[in-house]
Amino acid sequence: MKLLTKNTDYAVRALLTLASLKKDEYLSARQISQRQKVPYQYLRRILQELIKKNLVISREGGGGGFRLKKRPNSIEISGIINIFQGRIQLSDCMFRKKLCHNRSNCVLRNQIQRIESIVASEFSKITIGSLLKDLTKQKGG
Amino acid sequence: MKLLTKNTDYAVRALLTLASLKKDEYLSARQISQRQKVPYQYLRRILQELIKKNLVISREGGGGGFRLKKRPNSIEISGIINIFQGRIQLSDCMFRKKLCHNRSNCVLRNQIQRIESIVASEFSKITIGSLLKDLTKQKGG
């Protein structure tokens, strides 16, 4: 069972890379791609998506590239998952349809939703900022 | 983000159906398939897998079918997920490879593993027995 796809993986890594830039510095997709060993064209599409979602901004032309639009601490992993993998939901009510077709509510569904919200909550505690901090801490120690 | 696949879905439903049988009663794949509206051949493969994993036993020939091998309360959803979707793991260390290639440990990985174990733990609290209980409770209320 795999919870995180490449999309999310690459997006997180790109954001981490951008988070380590100096203020107002831009980094090109090519550079990010090389540093993180992520397929260039694939990464570009991901960056476009991050622009749409207001997580990064871009500058066109030579010397252009990308930088973060929000503070690293305000970028939650749960948000990135939402963008690339849709809402965190364990299934689209696998039980209600067949087992509880005569009822509007379903206790089984409730249990699953409870786990869903735990997962979502845990992923929202982790941010690009916290990851970056962990990362530098590790390098030092 | 989808955590539970059809495999797991169908397996849980099949097990719930078998859990409601009288002692020593067998139910055919055809019957289960019809009751749960699950594709017959697909279900058969799932049942074979459940036999291999010692969750159900079968009786061949006319009047044959399947019944549970273990008590419903001892069949955890986490176990069923393991069978059909592999171990609950959020990713195969998406971070360590690129970001922490110079280190054997990775704090990011640790965080993800923490969430993994929460999910696994929650899914192990839910059993076929508990689901069945919830289900009958709902019918009554």
Place this chain on the structure above:
DNA sequence: ATTACTGATACTAAAATAGTATCAGTAGGA
């Protein structure tokens, strides 16, 4: 003008998931 870049979008490849078909063998029962 040339070069290094983004914006946008179409396309293909690979893998996972879902579903179907078939044949051999077993056992109950007319």
Place this chain on the structure above:
DNA sequence: TCCTACTGATACTATTTTAGTATCAGTAAT
């Protein structure tokens, strides 16, 4: 004994999701 209802085993196809590639138009620094 033959028919029928079943499981065991396995091969196959279809669909969907995920991953990755290619291309062209436009922008801006040099």
